Structures are given as structure tokens and as C-alpha cells.
Amino acid sequence: MTREERLENISTLSGTDVKKCMKCGKCSGRCPAFKEMDIKPHQFVSLLAQGKLEKLLECEAIWSCLSCMACVERCPRGVAPAAVVEAVRDTVVRMQGKNGIKAEDIPPIVDELIPQQLLVSAYRKYNK
Amino acid sequence: MQEVTEKKEFTPNIVAFCCNWCSYAGADLAGSSRLTYPANVKIIRVPCSCRVNPTFVLKAFQQGADGVILCGCHPGDCHYVTGNYYTRRRMALLFSFLNYMGIEKERTRVEWVSAAEGAKFSEVMNDFVKTVTALGENKRLTDLRVKEGK
Amino acid sequence: MLRIAKEKLNALYAKINESMGLFIPVKRAGEVNYEIWKEGKEVSLETLKTVKSPKNMFFPSTENMMKFKTEGKALEIVDVRDEKKPFVLFGVKACDYKAIEVLDKVFLADPVDTFYQARREATTIVTLACSRPEESCFCGVFGIDATSPLGDATSWLDESYLYVQANTEKGEALIALIKEFVEEGGDAEVKAQQEKTTEILKKLPFAQLDLSRFKPENLNELFEAPQWEELSEACLGCGTCTFVCPTCQCFDIRDFKTHDGVIRYRCWDSCMYSDFTLMAHGNSRTTQMQRFRQRFMHKLVYYPSQNDGLYSCVGCGRCVNKCPQNLNIVKVIKTLGGKKND
Amino acid sequence: MRDIELKMIERAKALLESGEVARVVGWKKGEFYFDPMPAVFETVEELNDFVYNSFCGANLSKYLIKVSKNPGKTAIFLKPCDSFSLNQLFKEHRVIRENIYVIAIECQGKLSVEKMKKLGVSAITEVNENGEEIVVSSLYGETKFSRDEVLLGKCETCKSKVHQVKDEEIILREMQAGKKDRFEDVEKLEAMSEEERFTFWREQLSKCIRCNACRNVCPACSCMKCVFDNPASGIAAKANDDKFEEQLFHIIRAFHVAGRCTDCGECSRVCPQGIPLHLLNRKFIKDIDGLYGEYQAGETAEGKTPLTSYNEEDGEPSDVFKGEEK
């Protein structure tokens, strides 16, 4: 995959049109994991729009995004920053080859207090 | 193989009836916004979509049109209060009937396009041309004599 | 007498079709009409009466005559005639064959209708005798023998065979063309069928119609007859009688706009229509009674007065069967015809 | 049947004699039992030819447009289905209610000679009705039919035995509506593919000889001048040999009577080529019922038709194809 194709692929995977972003920052304003993220939700959108693939692929924030979708919910323009995060994450995972967790591996390590949503999002995150 | 290439070259002839107040203005807006659609769409201006007699639609097919589309104000917004309500009934019944006679339902369409919907106008026309192109030439409802080139 | 086994007929049609067109009764969507034969079409010689008569062969319901081609402001006349192809007209009943004689007197008289003439000359007519006439038939009244029609060749049909006999050179040529299908025999069978049919013909309810008053000298009296009003009362003014009639010959000439000019064509017209012979001042016949009267006066008085007494009705009975409101020429003949009808 | 006929003659006589009406519209004898003709009776003497039997299928209501313009009242005998047509004519001001005296008559379904002939009978000389049994004598022998076998097509799907307008009635026996569903054949066609439907209608309409019988018999086709006869309309035509002409004529005709057609079935009855023209009109009726609510033309003599009214919530033209994706 060329660089362009990869960018195109991220865009397709995300299913969101980053050009619709009006740079209001509401996504980052709402993000509960904001402080944990080296690249903020609005920057994901902005970086993808600018085609800055390397910055996206190098970031750590894809692992700290909770996939809570609050940014998607709040975006006034119908852009889905979390979907971009997820698309970048997929891309990174796929570039690494198959190393995700399997469903059967989870039960032994599950703490009863872990919220269900976190499990689901973790599964989304690590099983690509 | 040849048939495939021939089909590709087929450009349908589309007659679009547009009401003066909404859809014709919508087409104007598509123009002033430079929103393209294929040149084989030709527009006839009518005061209201309710001016379009089924005879005109059939006349178009007789003369070899491959698709006929009617555009009017959105129901409720008719410049003439109720005109498009009648259009809606007339054309629903006519198109259903034509299909009952075996005429491809994709050849006929009604769309409500307001004066502000230049983009919609262009989208609708692009889509309609695409649909009719895929359908191919109108053979079931045409008067072959018009094309007689003897 | 020659005969052809019925099961060979389809092969025979195919053979004829190799060198000439074949116009023959064909069943389509439940009704039998003359059509150009094609492999796979359902021929129905058994049908007594086709809905439309075979006059279509020579006088098609629509016929292109010429074309005006325009380019910008220039105009060109284009010949579009294509009526010279040889045809076999197959299965014509005695009444319909007689009707062709009636049409000939119109179209082949001076000025000759060259479209009609060309088709007529290019066609070989094979007639078919009747064996099962019905209540609406009254060809006998016009001196027609339904059991032995003429034509270029005559045929008879029974359960197993089609019997053929050539009457003219054209007929001989046709039989030569299909000789591989024919064998000798059938004289006795044909004779027996003719005798049987003749008996039935005598018993038909309209066999004894009296035409004696339909003479040129009674023209005015018949024209003024008060009964027309009542006879025509229920007439819808449709063209059914005209269009199923084997002798009606009226047509209209119209133009059709094409993408590059105009096609001038003629098509059947009916004197029953309110716009028949419409002129600038309006119509010559303004009421349905007048139009109704015109049709029957023409069949029974005007035409014979110009054609040595030949009626332009052949008693096929199609109008009797098909009139939506059951009006017909028999009712006219009975009302105005003569003593015997009373 | 005969008892009804006698009662009808009796009433017609009384009405004419009393001067209550100037004329009576009914049927008169033909050459056979099975070919009665519509007729106008102005004197008691003329009533000698009056007839009413199972072959009186013709819908007489349209004659009133012309006949009722003459001075005096016109009495008319109407079968239930014909009464719908008359009501529709009232609605369209083509006939004035005050000028008409409607006598509602019994109808047990009318018979078709065409059907008998298609079933192999020819040279018919006599027909006898024995209730449900129809005995046909011909030069070739005698045949028995059940009434249902030889019912006119329009009577098979008879929509109602209730007169929609009447001043009096002559009904001696109970009447039953048709046994066959009115929309069954339409549904069969709808279930076909576009291609199949096209072939079906192509086959049927290619038989059309453009005799205009369907139009001229139709009570809804009562225009002063039909567009097809009017050179100014731009679609006038007589020829019918080009496939488009047939389609155009029948589509426009069906559209012009849409919402006004009472489904009297006369078009199919009179077609010399046996084209099921009623299936065209019935498609409109079915669509109207389905899209805009049940509507029966001729049920009332007032109000608007489905095509001259609307509802703001009406569906879109594209909706008619929803749910039938193939």
C-alpha cells in the first residue's frame, strides 16, 4: 500500500468526511481521555485532513482513546473523530500483523469491577 | 463484446419538465453554482408541475425520449397552493400504470426540487441519467416511425 | 384433386415462406386474424371467421405512401413503397373472396390505386371452402357458394386432410412449389363435404333474405325511409362494422411528423365516424342516423347502381356478430328489403 | 326472467300512458333471442318489441346524454352496474337528475354469445334459460351450459347488486354479486415481470383495430369531441398499426377515465378483438383504492373524484413501487 492509498484507506475505514470539520474543538472539549492523549481528537481529524500520515501512525493516543464515542455524539458537523482514531488504530494493528487478543483469552484476566463498556472497547481496540 | 461497447456509448435523451417557481429556479441555481449534470437533460419550463399532462409524457416517449422527469415545488410549497398535490396523484397513478403496461419504472420520475436546491437538482439529474443509461434505449414506448431514416 | 396430410401443413407453410410471404389466419391472444406467417405462430384454418377480413393483404389498415424529408429549409420527397413482394394469401373463405372482387372494382378502376394493384398482382390467393357455417352467415343471399370458392387455388379441409385444386396459372405454380407435400386423391371426400354443407346453408336463418327492393330506382324512397331513425337509434358511431367488413374501402390520408420530416400514410376510416370526410365547412353528415344510413345505402344501393347490380355486402356476417349493440345489415335488409322479409 | 320482463312492460306502459314520462329507454327484440338492441320507446305500441332477458348486457345510461335532452322526462331501466354510470353522469352534469326516472331492475348476471361460440357452439338458433341451466340449440345440435360458464366477463366480477340511484324497482329475486375477485386478474399481471407484462399487453393491443367501440360505448367517455378525433390536440390519430398508437390511445383513454370509470365493463364486452380492456381501468381503480382510500365512482352523484382532490399526506409517486422490488 502506498502512502496515498493508506491515507485513503484510513479515510474509508473511518467512514467520515473530515472536510466537514469546522474546527470548533467540541470533540476535544468533551473528550474524557483528553489529558492522556498525545494527539487530541480534533487533531486526528485535522491531521487526516492534511494527510499527515506519519504523525497519525506514530501517535500513542490511539491506545488511550476510550472509544466512548462522546466526540462523535457531540460533533455539530456529523464528523466522527473516534472513527478516525479507530481507523488509524486498525491501520497500525494491521501493519503489525495479527497480534490482537482473542475473546477466549479475556475471562481469566477480567476483573469484575471493570465496566462492560471498557471491555467492549478494549476488544474493539485489540482484536483487529 | 461489441454490444458492451455500444451500450457504453448510449446517451439517453431526457426530458425534464420543471415548474417555473421552484424547480426551474433550482436548475438556474444549479447553473449559477456550476453544478454539472449531463447535457442530454433538456428542460421544459411549465408554470407548475400540474400543467404537465400525461399526454406530454407520452409524447416525449413517442418522440424517442428515454426518460421523463417531472420536477416541482415540494408538496405544501406549491406557488399555486395545491398544484403539485394533483401532480403527485396524477403521476403516481400514471407511472404505476405505465409500469403495469410493462414500461420500465425507472424511466419516469417525479422529484420535488425547491428554488434553493440547486445541488439537489444536479444530483437528481445525474442520478436519473445514470439510471436511464443503465436501462438502455426506450424501446417499449416509442413510435418507431419518428426515427425512420429511409 | 390433390390432398395434403394435416400434420404436414406446418412444413408446407415453411416451404412457401422460403420464397414468398404467407398471409394466413393466426391465433393471437385468443383471436384469429390474418397475419404474416412465421415459424411458431398458431395457424387456425378451422376458424370460420377471422375477426378482420383478409382485405388487409391488399389494403392494409395503415400504409405509408411517401415521405417528405426536410433538412433545414430544404425538402425532398422520398419513395417508401414496398408492396411488390410476392405473397400467398391462404384460407380465404368464399365471402371474403367475393369481397376482393368488390374491392377490385374500386381500387383497380380508373384511376388505378397502384399500391393496391401491386399487392394484388403479387399475391396468389388460396381459398378455403366452408364446412360449418353459422347463424350469422348469409353469403348465399348474394349468390355465393361457400362450398366451392374460386381464387388461384381452392382448398377444402376435413379432419385429416387439406384438399387442393389449382384454378389458375398462379395456382399451378404454387402447387408445383409444394409438390413434395401433395398426393392425389380426395374427390369423393370433397364432394361429400360440399353436399353436407349445402344442406346446412339452406337451413341458415338468414338464407332467405329478400333484397328485391334494393334497386337503383328505389334510391330516393329508401333514402327517405322513416325507419332509418329507429334502425340507427342505438348506434354508438364506432367503427367496428366497418373495420371487420371485408368490403369497406374508405381511408383517410394523414401525415406523421418524424425527426427529419413527415411520413404521409393512409389508414382505414369509417363512415360511421363523426369526423369522416370532414371538410372546412364541417361534416356533410351531421347526425349518426345519416352516417348509419350512408353505410347501408352504400352497400345495398349506391355501390350496386354503379357496378352492374353487384352488392358490396357479401353476407359474411361479421358485423352481425361484432356490433356492440347488435345493430346490423340484416336488420336493415329485413326492415327495408322486400316483401319476403315481412 | 320472463316475469320481470312482463312487469317492466307493464310499468313502461303505465308511465307512457299517464304521460309521466315522454319515453322509456330499454331493449327491443333482435333477430334471435340473444341479440336484443338498446331502444327508446315513445309509444305503447312500440313496447310490443320490448324485451328483457339474459342477453341485455348493454349499459343504457350513456344514451341518456342525448335522449334526455328532448322535452319531457325519460324513464330508464337500469341494472345495478348501470346505475353507477348514471350517477357519475349526474356528477359531471352530463345528465340532469330531474329529467330522469330510474327503474331499478333485477339482474342475475348477463350472458355472452361469444363465450358460447368459443366453447364450440355455432349456428345458434335458440337459447332457453332454465334458471342456472342454459340450453342452446343450433343447427349442429343442442348444448347445455351452466350460467357461470357463459357469464359475460364483466358479470363474473360483478361489484355490486345494489342500485345507486332509483325511483322505483322491479326486483323479484335476490341478486348476488360476482363470485370472482375484481382485482384477481390485475394482481396476476402485477405479479409478472415488466417484460412479461409488456409482452402480454403487446400481444393484446396488437389486435386492436382502433374501431373506437370501447370509447364510444364508455359512459365516462362522453366528451363533446375526443382528443383523438381533434386535430388540434396534437395526438389525433386513426391508424392503429404502429404499436405506439395503440399504447397511446389506451393509456390516455384509461387516464382520462381514471377516478371516473365505474368499472361497468362495457369496454371489454364490446371489443371485437376480445382485448381485456377493463384490466386497464381496473389497475387505476386498484391503485386509487390502495393509495388514496377506497373509492367507487358512481356511488354518489356529488363530490370530487380522486384525481380532482388530494390529501397533504399522499404518498410520493415513487412510493407506488415500494415493496415490489424484484
Next chain:
Amino acid sequence: MQRIGVFICWCGSNIAATVDVKKVAETIKAEPGVVFSDNYQYMCSENGQQLIKNAIKEHNLTGIVVGACSPRMHEATFRKAAEAAGLNPYMVEIANIREHCSWIHKDMDEATEKAIVLVRTAIAKVKLNAPLTAGESPVEKRALVIGGGIAGIQAALDIADAGFQVDIVEKNATIGGRMAQLDKTFPTLDCSACILTPKMVDCAQHENIDILSYSEVEEVKGFVGNFNVKIRRKARFVDETKCTGCKICMEKCPSKKGLNEFNMNLDTRPAIHIPFAQAIPNVAVIDSTQCIKFKTGKCGICQKFCEAGAIDYEQKDTFIERKYGAIVVATGFKPIALDNFNEFGYADNKDVITSLELERLMNAAGPTNGVLLRPSDGEHPKVVTFIQCVGSRDTSGCGKPYCSKICCMYTAKHAMMIREKYPDTEVHVFYIDIRTPGKNYDEFYRRAVEQYDVDYIKGMVGKVYNENGKLMVQGSNLIDNEQVTIASDLVVLATAIEPEPSVRKIATLLTASIDTNNFLTESHAKLRPVESPTAGVYLAGVCQGPKDIPETVSQASACAAKVIGLLAKSKLKTNPCVATPDEAMCNGCSQCANVCAYGAITYVEKEFRLGGGKTEVRRVASVNPAVCQGCGACTVTCPSGAMDLRGFSSKQIMSEVEAICKK
């Protein structure tokens, strides 16, 4: 024989860049009937029109086709030119080769070919055109203004000053509208009431103005110059002619817990009330849903105390019908409901308020007498945070896709006023963009930042939540790429505005078109911005699009100018393109009348000759050309084709179809 002239316009390069105009003009010369064909750079210019006029005269043209821009642009221009040259103006057809051709196609050959077809189509039509003469209709010298806000007031005053009668129909009990609720106005910080109320008084005192308050338009019939309007005068249960506005009833009324709409429901008012001190008319109204008398049948205290005897519990809605020559729609706006924005906690926290609520809280006549106190506990807020673009520029479906236009300015105003009055208050503003086009507008906003130290944060708020009585406003600071949380005492939402919902009904009554956002559509976005597509109906204020007070007032005055121009005419030319029946073919079936929205079709009994000396009386349709609007609904209903439409006859349209389909 027809003699057609064809004129192809280049429209500078607008047409000529994609359509080979010379080729079009040349090709068309070969068309039958065409005797003249030419092209020119700007047909609509003086010289272009002269070219047309000369050709008509020199070549005795019987009809002309102009291949140019949309007929909606210049059809009238070319008709006038034709008329000036002695040709009937209706013998002109326009082929739209700009909007429908050159502007949408890129390929020169393709566009040229299409232009030729479009011109041929217009030729086919014009050959069947018939000269038409416009009829005349009288003009009712009275205008109706729907809505009594600043737009309606300004329009009414201007029209009335020109000497014409004006009625203002206002659905509320007083005129004044939204502007009456405002505290100060930007960019000058004038007191809103101080500049509005004198105008309200002017209205009340103007001899030519009739204020129909507490009234609604029920039905509109007729057409430009001749509207017939039915107005519902809602029962206010107080006789308007007797009430002196003494307010004793308000004092005595025992039911005082009604929400005060004028103060955005921030306080209460009695069941019988005058909306605000300077209300016009200064007449009370009873809220019958609240009034004890209406609910239980007992009470009647106000009646007892009313010295003027103005109280009438039996009052019913009444209707008046009036004729108008012109109508101005000025129905105004309302802030959107915030149901879709629970992230800002509006419903859960009393101290999250809208800007319009803040206006009332700041206003001396408001619930707090102008002292800024927070609604929850009446404390003075120390930290105030503003959030802009709440519901505006929102394409997610929760809010409105457009910019509400006024929020940037009023938020700056609010921020500044708070800082001015309460310098100890900390003010933050979350914004996406600051939009301040307008005279002295940006300067105004900069003053808030530079002079008043308002903290403008570029970024949007993600959520507002309550933590120990503090409103935590969490949002992003995009410049610093930080997420910030501001503990605030009061949060003000700059809520998007939308057209007053009743405008939909009014649009339907007036057959004025409305866009997807419920804004009324103007006739032309640039050149006819105050006219609705319905002749005789004009648009003022926010009903047409978001705008501030100066813009609204300008538009209202522009409307007035249009109305005055219309009413000053003694007669109007009517559209000659109306339906006409061919009586000889009419069946009299009434179907056409059933579909006529204007009641233009009636039936007459007419005698016809049948020939042979006989005659027949038949019922036939008759069209009133002054009432017919020319939609053509009747033409399709007529099965015999007896009904046709002038200017758009069946034959004309069919000939256009033929010309288009010709390949």
C-alpha cells in the same frame, strides 16, 4: 408565414466560453421560419436591445427567440424591447443557454450542440405563440403587515407616512416583538426600549395605521392588488375600546403565578395582565388557561374592580375581512429549543441560561430590575461563561445548519456590559469563529477583548456539569491545545435563532415558498431580496433570513418602498397567460373547477348552434382572467382538452417536446 429572429447572447464569456455562439447563430439560420439570426456580447445591454429592436423592424419579425440567461432574469427585459419595436411582448421566447447550458457543461462541442437544441426548442414554441394582451386589475390602497416587531413597525410607519392605510396584525397582545425584550443594542449600546417604544407610539397614533393586536391571519384569497384577508381577532376578554391601562386589575388578580413570557418565564405575572409597561395597545388581556374565573366559574374580581367596565368574560373570537393591495410578512424569530443539547445542562441547571434570558436579567424592567443575579439563588455571579454557536452551524441534525449571524455581536455586548457593570466578574467566551462584518462591529468586539478584558477562548465546550454548586464548563482551548474546565456561576448559551414557527402556516396561506429551514424564500437572492415569489407579498426581518436590527430596519423600509410603489399605481397589469376554455368542446363536467385553487372557474349556460337552424343550451366553463393565476391544473383535468393555458398551450409544450427529442 412566420418570420422568426434569433439572438444569441455571449453574456461576456459566461456563455461564449463554453458555447460556440457564432456557430449556434449560424446553424439556426437554416431552421425553417428563421429569417434572421445574430449574436452579440451582451444582449441585455442597451446596444443588444437596440440590435433586437432594429432586427424586428427591418425584417418584419413575427416572433423572436433570445438565447441567453434564464428567462427568470431577462424575459421581461426582452419583452419590453420587443414591445418597443412594435412586436407583441408575448411573441418572445428565451432559450436558457446560460444557467441550463454553458454554466453546467464543460465540453464546448457538447454545450454548443445542446444550445442549438435549446434554441430550436424555443423556436418551436414561439412559432405557436399568440400575441397576448395583459388585462388590468384595480389596486386596493391598503397594506397588511403581518407581525408587529421592529420590522413590521418600520414597514408600517413608512407605508403609512406615504399616505396609505396599513393594518398591523400581531398575534401577541402588544406590538414590539423581540426587540422590546432586549436590553441594549449593539454596536452603540443604545437602550433598546428607548429607541423602539417611540416607534410603537408613532404606530398607535398614526392616522393611517390600524393595529390589530392579539390577532392572526386566517385566510388569504385573491392576488396582488386584490388580496382578501380574513383575520381572527382572538378574544382577550377585555374590551380594547374601554380599557384604560390603569393596571388595577393586575394588582387585584388573585392568580399571579402565570409564567411571564415577556421575561422569558423568569418570573410570574397575573392572569390578567399587560405584557409590559410600554405595551401598545396598553390594554390588558386575560390568560384564560390561568384565570380562576375561566377554570372554576368563580372569582370575577377584575371585573369588579375595573372602573371602565372593560372586562368581558363572554368575549368570543371575532373575524374581520379586509382587502389589501400588498402584504408584508414580518413574523420574526424565536430562539431554538435546546432539547437536543443536554451537554450544556440547560434543562438541569437554572444557572445555564440563554442569551435572551440574560437580556431580561440585565434589563431594568426585567425580573431582577436590571441587577445581574443568578436565577438559582439570587446571588451575584462571579464567573460568567458564554458559549457561542449553540445550535448554529450544526449539520448533525441537532441544530441549524446556518450561522445565526447576531450571536457574536450580542455575546460581545453581554460580556462587555457585565464587565462594565460588575468589574469584579470574570467573563469567558468560548467561540469557534468570531464573525463581525458590519460598520463598527469588529471594533466593538475588539473593545470587549482589549478594553474589557473578556477572556475569549477559541474552542467549543464539550460539556457543562454541576459540581458542588459550581457549573463546570469543560471545553477545548484550541490555541493552546488544552482542555480547560472553568468553574462558573452563570453559563450563557448563545442560542441559534429560527423563524417563528407560525410562519409556515402564513407561507401556505400566501403561497409563498419556504426553504428547508423555514425561512421564506425571496424572489432573487441578490436582486429581489425583499420580494417573495408571490406577487404583492414582501418579506422583512428574520422571517427571510437571520439578521440584526439595522438590517431588519433597512429591509422593512425597502419593503415599504416596494409596497408604496405598488399602491401608488391605479391599475395593475394582469398576467395574460391564463386558462381559456374552448366552449365548443367543453363538456361542462366541473372537473376543472374542482382543482382550481383560486375559484377562477364558474359555469354558464350557453346557447350553441347545431346546424339546420337548431340550437342547444349547454353548461360550459368560464374563466375569470383576473383571478386565474395560470397554473394549468385545470388543463390536465379536462379530458377533452377544451381547457388550455395561454402562453403554455398543450401544442406549444408538445412542440417543445418534439424539438428536444429530435436527434
